[in-house]
Amino acid sequence: YVLSEVKAEKTLERGRKAFIRSQKGEFNGRDKSARFLGEVVLDMDSMRITGPDARFEYDSKTDAIKSVHFTGGARVSDADK
Secondary structure (H helix, E strand, C coil), X not given: CECCCEEEEXXXXXXXXXXXXXXXXXXXXXXXXXXXXEEEEEEECCEEEEEEEXXXXXXXXXXXXXXXXXXXXXXXXXXXX
16 A cells, blocks of 8 residues: 555556556555556546546556556546547
């Protein structure tokens, strides 16, 4: 558990970067998941997604992000669209 000022960076396929910040974070080594809570902001390329709760699930074999689930509503903005 990280209880304040969480900031993370993840390298995606083709060298793309994802940046995430939140008020709290929960990280689980057993099921390869990460949960971010409180004013979550995910920046990737020209897109920003914000919401109260986000859960990242990883493929246990490749360590790649399998899915991202925002709970409690999400707002999406994309400068390119």
